[in-house]
Amino acid sequence: AAAEEEAPKEPEPLDYRKVAADIAELLDDVDYDDGSYGPVFVRLAWHASGTYNKADGTGGSNGATMRFGPEAGDGANAGLDVARNRLEPIKAKYPQISYADLWTLAGVVAIKEMGGPSIPWKAGRTDAVSAESCPPQGRLPDASKDRKHVREVFNRMGFDDREIVALMGAHVLGRCHPDRSGYHLPWTYNPTTFTNAYYTLLASEYWKKEKNWDGPMQYSNRKGTGDIMMLPTDMEMLWDRTFKQYVKEFANDEQVWFDAFSSAFKKLIELGVQFPAEAPDIVLE
Ligand code: CCH
Incomplete structure (x- = not known):
């Protein structure tokens, strides 16, 4: 004992x-x-x-x-x-x-x-x-680059196109900090609430290169003088035909995105x- x-x-x-x-x-x-x-x-x-x-x-x-x-x-x-x-x-x-x-x-x-x-x-x-x-x-991905770079980085980890777009929707959260990345502004209007707003805004706002900004090139809404932003890599989600198909899918159905995001994350x-x-x-x- x-x-x-x-x-x-x-x-x-x-x-x-x-x-x-x-x-x-x-x-x-x-x-x-x-x-x-x-x-x-x-x-x-x-x-x-x-x-x-x-x-x-x-x-x-x-x-x-x-x-x-x-x-x-x-x-x-x-x-x-x-x-x-x-x-x-x-x-x-x-x-x-x-x-x-x-x-x-x-x-x-x-x-x-x-x-x-x-x-x-x-x-x-x-x-x-x-x-x-x-x-x-x-x-890690470089926000100033194009779809080729995004695919290279995420394919290296083992993700396909739909998973890439699903993961990117995390940009509904938070913002860019000039002292961290050099970029500024949030992607959405409720950056501490997890919704599919990244996709709905990406698909519906008028995005243009931001004016009056001496940081790295980025996009903002309202023809470039807005209050929310997209990185060059985010814009690729809209400009690439395959990526865009998934942006639409996730903009149209938040539950479908939650499921896709959950598995990918x-x-x-x-x-x-x-x-x-x-x-x-x-x-x-
Ligand atoms: Fe991201 N992201 N991200 N991101 N990201 C930034 C901030 C956040 C890229 C660049 C940036 C994902 C993919 C990418 C978050 C989650 C994810 C910033 C600003 C840049 C730049 C940093 C700052 O200044 O504070 C690029 C490029 C890609 C892919 O190509 C993925 C995937 C995820 C998660 C699934 C979150 C959340 C933030 C906000 C952080 C904060 O502090 O507010």
Whole structure:
């Protein structure tokens, strides 16, 4: 009996629903310019995952390599320290969770809390121990480029055209920050509510190169003097015949988009991850 008592205890399994509830508490903050950390949490989950290369299995959310200089310092990740720092108290409260699980869970929680689908999420990512695991810089998409670049980047991860357009609808959320990407303005009028407004606005507004703007070339509505924007890569969703077909599909039926987005986002945050065989999908209510 004594030997039994001394046997090392298995750590209590983490209650990820409790972690998720605590993350939800961190979203709203009147002192943060954007009112909610939701959009930047979604961008963190995406950028942590979007480095994946299916050809050699490098990159992806596993490893949480954005903690290290080479990836944190990639220009594409400017401003994501805001999201990572905001999540530190959660890591301190639940040291068992890996950063890789925490960042992806935060994205899923944010989407759900902002009115989006409840995307099934599972635990099992581990954290890399050194910067040597960082993927090379430059794997994330460049907003100034064209459809060829967008397809190259997303095909490298393993996404097809419909998934690309479905994922892009996340730009319903948040905005561009001149001190992060150089661009400015939000894409929609309710940037903390997850709706299909990205597609409806893309398809219905009059987009033109923005005037009176000395930042990188971007588009805005009302003939270029508007209050919402599109990046050059967003405009490709409208200009490419195949992409446009999906823009229309998602503009016409929000539920169809929610389903397509949910599958594509789940795939994104699981790219390259070897989950334990018994890891269950957790669906937040
Ligand atoms: Fe994005 N995105 N994104 N994006 N993105 C930016 C902001 C957000 C591109 C460029 C930019 C996805 C795809 C692309 C979000 C989610 C997703 C910004 C402004 C640029 C630039 C950053 C800033 O200044 O703060 C390009 C290029 C592509 C593809 O070609 C995908 C996929 C997703 C998620 C599924 C979210 C959310 C934001 C708002 C962040 C915030 O802080 O408000």
